[in-house]
Structure formats: C-alpha cells, structure tokens
Amino acid sequence: MCGIVGYLGKSSAANILINGLKRMEYRGYDSAGMAVLNDGIIKTTKKKGKVSELERLVDLSKENSTIGIAHTRWATHGFPNDINAHPHSDQANKITIVHNGIIENYTAIKKKLTLDGYQFKSETDTEVLAVFIGALYERFGDLEYAVRFALSEVDGTFGMLVLSADHPDMLIAARRGSPLLIGIGDDEFVAASDAAAVIQYTKQVIYLNDNEIAIITRDGYHTKTISNEDTISKIEQIEFDLEQIEKGGFEHFMLKEIFEQPETIQNAFRGRLLVDEGDVKLGGLRQIQEQLRSAERIIITACGTSWHAGLVGEYMIEHLANIPVEVEYASEFRYRNPVIKKNDIVLAISQSGETADTMAAVREAKQKGATVLGIVNVVGSSIARYTSAGVYTHAGPEIGVASTKAFTSQLTVLSLIAIMFGRMNTLSKYEGIKIAKELLNIPDKIKKIFESADKIQQIAKQHAKAKNFLYLGRGYNFPVALEGALKLKEISYIHAEGYPAAEMKHGPIALIDENMPVVFIATQDEIYEKIISNIEEVKARKGKIIAIATEGDTRIESVADNVIYIPETLPMLTPILSVIPFQLLAYYTALELDCDIDKPRNLAKSVTVE
Ligand code: M6R
Numbered sequence: 001m002c003g004i005v006g007y008l009g010k011s012s013a014a015n016i017l018i019n020g021l022k023r024m025e026y027r028g029y030d031s032a033g034m035a036v037l038n039d040g041i042i043k044t045t046k047k048k049g050k051v052s053e054l055e056r057l058v059d060l061s062k063e064n065s066t067i068g069i070a071h072t073r074w075a076t077h078g079f080p081n082d083i084n085a086h087p088h089s090d091q092a093n094k095i096t097i098v099h100n101g102i103i104e105n106y107t108a109i110k111k112k113l114t115l116d117g118y119q120f121k122s123e124t125d126t127e128v129l130a131v132f133i134g135a136l137y138e139r140f141g142d143l144e145y146a147v148r149f150a151l152s153e154v155d156g157t158f159g160m161l162v163l164s165a166d167h168p169d170m171l172i173a174a175r176r177g178s179p180l181l182i183g184i185g186d187d188e189f190v191a192a193s194d195a196a197a198v199i200q201y202t203k204q205v206i207y208l209n210d211n212e213i214a215i216i217t218r219d220g221y222h223t224k225t226i227s228n229e230d231t232i233s234k235i236e237q238i239e240f241d242l243e244q245i246e247k248g249g250f251e252h253f254m255l256k257e258i259f260e261q262p263e264t265i266q267n268a269f270r271g272r273l274l275v276d277e278g279d280v281k282l283g284g285l286r287q288i289q290e291q292l293r294s295a296e297r298i299i300i301t302a303c304g305t306s307w308h309a310g311l312v313g314e315y316m317i318e319h320l321a322n323i324p325v326e327v328e329y330a331s332e333f334r335y336r337n338p339v340i341k342k343n344d345i346v347l348a349i350s351q352s353g354e355t356a357d358t359m360a361a362v363r364e365a366k367q368k369g370a371t372v373l374g375i376v377n378v379v380g381s382s383i384a385r386y387t388s389a390g391v392y393t394h395a396g397p398e399i400g401v402a403s404t405k406a407f408t409s410q411l412t413v414l415s416l417i418a419i420m421f422g423r424m425n426t427l428s429k430y431e432g433i434k435i436a437k438e439l440l441n442i443p444d445k446i447k448k449i450f451e452s453a454d455k456i457q458q459i460a461k462q463h464a465k466a467k468n469f470l471y472l473g474r475g476y477n478f479p480v481a482l483e484g485a486l487k488l489k490e491i492s493y494i495h496a497e498g499y500p501a502a503e504m505k506h507g508p509i510a511l512i513d514e515n516m517p518v519v520f521i522a523t524q525d526e527i528y529e530k531i532i533s534n535i536e537e538v539k540a541r542k543g544k545i546i547a548i549a550t551e552g553d554t555r556i557e558s559v560a561d562n563v564i565y566i567p568e569t570l571p572m573l574t575p576i577l578s579v580i581p582f583q584l585l586a587y588y589t590a591l592e593l594d595c596d597i598d599k600p601r602n603l604a605k606s607v608t609v610e
Contacts, residue, residue, distance in 0.1 A: 001178075001354065001608040002086070002100040003027035005197045006069040006161040008171045008216055009188025014063035016190065017070035020197035021051045023245060026253070026399045026598065026605045027100075027193060028074025031085035034058065035096045035163055036068035042096050042165050046085035050599070067168060069161045071098035074604040077106075078123030087163070088127040090134020091118055094165045095143075097133065099126040100193055101157035101178040102609050109154070129154065133162065144215055147172050151213070151226045157356070157608070159193050159208075174213040174226070178608055179354050179382060181205045182214055182221060184235065189216050195238045195380075196245045196397060206233040207380045239379050244396045252597045254400030254491070258583050259450065262443035264405045265576065267394040268412035269439055278432020279423045280416045288389045291371040293424050295345045299338070299370075300327045301361040302349035303607070305403040305486065306410060309375075310349050311479035312575045313414035319572060320422030320431075330361035331610075340368040347373045347417075351398055351406035352606030353381025360610075362386055375413050377406050391417065400598050401605050402490045404583045407483065408446075411576045415439060418572070438570050442577070445567040449580045452564055456581055459546060459562045460588035463517045469494060470508060470543075471582070472501035473521035474531060480521055480575045484582030491590040491600045501534040514542040519585070520560070521578045524550040525571045535559045546585075548578050 003024030007013040017034050025032075032054040033046025043065075047053045051072055071086035078084035089096040103109070106125035109132055114120075118131050129150060136146035143164050151158070157177030164170065173180055173191045183190040183198035183205050190198045191214070198205060206223070208214060212231055214223045223231045250256035272280050285292060298317060300310035307329055314325040328338070330348070334357060340346070346365035350358045353376040362383055365372045374383050374390030377398065384390060393409035415435065423432055463469075469488055473481035482498035489496045499508055501520065512518065518538045522531040532555075535545055539559055547560035550568050557563055564581045566574075590597045 001027050001604045001606050002074050003072040003193045003197065004069070004098040004100050004159060004161055005190065005192040006098070006163070006171050006173065007188070007190055008067045008218065009185065010066055011188065012060070012063050013065050013068035014058055015060050016201070017068050018051065018055055018058065018060065019200065020190065020192055021054070021070050021072045023196040024192065024194045025051050025072050026401055028072050028604045029599045030073045030075045030080030031082070032070070032072045033085045033087050034068060034070035035087040036063060036065035037163060037165060037168055038065045040165050040168070042089065042093055042163060044087055044089065044096060046082055046087070048081050048085060067163065067171065069096070069098045069163045069171070076102055076609050077125045084122045084124050086126055088122060088124060088130040090131050092134060092138070095130060095134045095137060095162060097126065097130045097160055097162050099129060099158055099160040100608065101159060101176070103129050103154050103158070104156035105154060143167055143170070144172065147174060148213060148226050148228060151176070161191055169218045171216045172213060173208060173216060175208040176210050177356070177359070177382070180208045181380070182208070182216065187218070189221065191216065199238050199240070199242055199245070203238040204235050205238055206235055236380060240396050245399060252400065254402055254404060254587055254597050257398055257400050257405045258580070258587065260396070261405050261408050261580065262446045264395040264409050265412050265446070266443050268409040269416060272416055273436045273439060275433060275436040275440070278429040278436060280419050282391050282416060282420060284391045285373065285389050285420070288371055291345065292421070294343050295323055295421070296343040297341065298323055298325045298345045298347055299365070300325060300347045300349065301330045301333045301358060303330050303355050303357055305407050305483060306349040306351060308479045308483040308486070309407055309410035309414060311482070312411055312476060313418070315476050316414055316418035316572050317421055320418045320427045321425045323421055323425065330355065330357040334360040334364050338364070338368070340365060340370045342369065344370050345373060346370040347375065348383055348387060349375045349410055350383050351377045351403055353378040353383040354606045354608050356608050356610055359383055359386065375410055377409065401600055401603050402487055402586065407579060408576050412439070415573060435570060435572070438573055442569065442573060445569060445577055446580055448567050449577060452581065453584055456564060456584040457588040459564070460585055461592050463544065463546070464589050464592040466494060466515060466517050468511065468516055469496040470504070470511065470516060470518045471496060471498040472504060472518060472534060474501045474527045475525065476571050476575050477521035477523065477578055480578050480582065483579055484519060484585070487582055487586035488589060490603060491586055491597050492593050492595055493601070494589065501531055504534060505537065509537065509541065512538055512541040512543040514544070516543045517546055518543045519546045521548045522556055523548065523566065523574050523578060524553060524568065525574070532559065548581050
C-alpha cells in the first residue's frame, strides 16, 4: 500500500504535504514525492528512500504554493527509484497524479498510447494513467471528464489525486478499492489515504465510496460517481486524537503500542460485558440476531496476524458454542470455490480494514449469500463499510508495521463473540460469568508481564545472533507460536517457524542443535505434561529452551534455559497474555540487531494489493 495526500487551501501546501507523508509513512517507505503548483507550473520533487530524503530536497521556507499532492510509495510496479516514485505526469507536464492501488490493464493502455506517439519515463502503471488522463484532457479540454473517462476504462484499484497546471483552484480525488478521505477544514481541504494525515487540521471528514470522485475547489467540494451521477456524502468525525499517532516518549511506535495493551484491551470490552448475566452486548451485531442464532457454521477469514487471531477464535467458539468453525487465509478463500450454505456466517478479521485479499473474500462470501461480519480496527475502512454487521476493536491507530495491540484486541473481541454464540447455544450462565470476570482482570495481568521487560531484553540479547528460531505451543497457544514466529521474522529478519509442539517430532526436530533457540509456551493447563515432554525432547538434542510459563511453576526451571512467567488465567484467554513476551522478545531482538523496527524492509502496514 502507499499513502497519498493532497492539499488545497490558504496555507503553504508543501509543509502540510510533508507532514502528512510523515504521518502516513508506515503505509510505504520505498520512495516519496510531492508536486506543487505555482504560476501555472507544476514543480515535482521525488526521491528514492524515506520521506526524510525528500524533505532534504525541499526548502520549506521558500515554498508558498497553496495547492499540491504527495505520495509515499510501497513499490508494486517497477523498482523503488527516483523515476518510479510518484507523482507521475502526463507528457506535457500539465497533469500530475498520485495513486495508491494497481491499474491491472495498464499494459494494454500503454501499448495504445505508445502507438499514438506518447512516451513514458517510468515502469509504473500510474504514469500510464497520468498520460492517459493527459491525452483525454488534450482531446476534450475538460479535466473532470478526462478523469472520469480514464477511470471508467481502467481495471484495478485506485485511491488517487489529480493536480492540473490549468486549474490552480481544483484538486480531483477518486477512489476504487483503495481508501481515500477528505478532511474539511476552514477554507481548506486535506485529502488523504489515512485519517492520520488529516487529523492535525480537522476532524471532519468524508469517506469516498468506491467509484466515486470528488471535485474539490476553494469554495467547496462536489462528489459524484465516475459515471457522472451526483452523490451525497455524510460528514463524519475522526474518532482518535493527535497524540494517539505520536510516539509519546517511546523510542518506537511498536513499543508504545505494546505498552498500550492494558488500555486497548479494556477499550475492546468496555460497555460490552454483561458480567452478572454471563453474557455480552454487541451493538454492531444487534440487527442480525436472527441469523446469528441460526448459524450452523462459522468461517473466519483473514491474513497474517489477523489470521492467527482467527485460529484462536476457532478454538474459543467451538469450545464455548459447539458450532463448527473453519479458518481460511483470505487469499485462498477468494480464489477457490468455497462452499457457503444458507446458515453460514463469514467473519472477516482485519486491523486496517483495507487488506485486498480479505476484502475480496468478503465480496466473494457476500456474493454467495453469506451473512458477513467484520472485526475491524479502522473505523470507516472498506471492510467495515462493506460487511453486513460487525464489531470494532477500538485499539486506536496502529502505526508500527508489526501488529501488536490490534492482535490482542481482536482476541478480546473474539472472546466476546464466543461468549455470545456460547450463550445462544451451550454455554451456561455460570461459565459465562467466570469468563466475563476474568476478562476484566486481563489488563492488570498484562501490566504484571511488563515487569519482566528487562529480563526479556536480556534473553533477546543472548539469542540475537541465532539464525533460526522455533516457536512451539499447543491448543490455544499454537496460534500464538505462529504469531511469535511472525513477529520475530518481520522485524529482526531472523528466520523463525511456529509449529504445534507435538508436530516437532514429525520433521522440525531435525533442525535442532546447540545453536537453535526453541521457544515454548508451557502454561499450566491440561496439556502441560505433554509440553514438558516436548521440551525434554529438545533438551536431549541440546536446543536452547526459552519457556513462557505460569507464575509459580518452579518445575519448568529445571528443563528450560530461560523462563518468562505470565499470570494464570483461563486457557481460552491465555493467548492474550502469552503473546506479550513474544512481542517484547521480537522487539528487543530487532533493537539489538539495529533493525528499523517500525518500518521493516519490504513490508507495508496493510497490503492493499493481491
Ligand atoms: O490489516 P490486516 O489485519 O488485514 O492485515 C493483515 C496482515 O497484513 C497483517 O496482520 C500483517 O501480517 C502484519 N504485518 C503482522 O504483523
């Protein structure tokens, strides 16, 4: 994914654009660029690398244009270099655009334009779109028409902004499949992929819908469909505050977000627990109670960390409600021919609400007639808007590319959903009360784990030079093993694999030697003894054992090299606690290796392309 931002107003555009890019840099950081308009001339500056590289090329004190667009890129078509960086212009440099998404039929359009004599400088699909709009503008002399015409011809996705040398008082914004919102300030407008770039200037926004364009002028804005039908856009309020997207004294966003979890978990269950009834109240699902009661199967679909949360959700729902649950990678779900029956519920989980594969799975499920629910963090995001009903996780903006607080909030919401289905089916009031009461204790228990942060940092230092890690867990903690391995590889670039502990002897055991750290989740539950046997197997092969264990377990110290304790809780809620040491272990390992923790190489916060 990429981040785009545009400004039209009374202040210096360059300042606001650079600031907006910095706030959205987590969306992509391969290259950045900006175009401003002065006296009928578009001035474009772009550079490979982070936004700071671009900033070095711009003398903000000399910039006085009040209109411009900018982009931070996560490369899809063409290498990250200066030429492929956005903005991209038409041949006459009359029209320039920034774009987030993919133009799938760009090769065919490029071929046609080349036959007509147009030339291209970059390898990008975006330049083809810019030249195409430019060609149509040359022909029809109407910018809005040229944009709508071009967009009706392209396949693929776009969130885009258009700046024209002939229109110093106009920006055009358009969206299909990639997020775009317009902040409405006092005589100024900030359009962006992300509320983070807007919130400093205004909290009033409109979210563009798919196939909608906005013509923004100094006097106001006008929205319509690409096929030229007027639309009405509701003004909404951004729900978070500026300080939530700042580091607040932490060295990295990831660390800040890890330490926010006691609060974010509370936000996920606040007002939703009916403790005395052993039940929950989920306002976002109220209108589909009938479908929920008749659910015969639940299919959870998601990607990455959200998929790991889905696996825990499967165990929770089957355990409490006795309803069969399947968990599918969204990318697989969308390309198979999944069997969906009348009483199936599809549950899509996504932090960003913009992941292309998850969105496509949602569309597929809807198309097949399923009731589709969302567990989404970003309010107003595509998945949140497209699903029939849902539950927001309320974790606040997650900026660190490695997902942390979003995961534990998803687990919290999944536990609420499991209680809900449970109470509709087999869960007793007594059991419901027990789980609800224990959920209330979770934030304090996480604070207790933070007391081990220094110890975890020491363990990280000890093992940071390892080339491979193995993460093992069973039952509710198997998905946590997967999540622990993902966190480590994402930000420290150390190869790590997660497995169900018992699977180790079916293959991975061959990897174990004295150089291999093996991380076990060995909390006290009915499979504790089995895990201890797995640990013994690793010990016999000289592997280095790091164990996550329940407070008070002294036996584990005789078999493990390092032990990190977590407070006791119900087995179904253990993942919310056991993942915390893994987040910290990954963080401190990456810190030790001097990696760019918030912006790990090759990654972007949400993957809005296939
Ligand atoms: O925004 P989503 O939850 O849909 O994102 C899904 C994955 O792309 C995401 O969880 C990814 O795996 C993270 N980088 C994990 O830390």
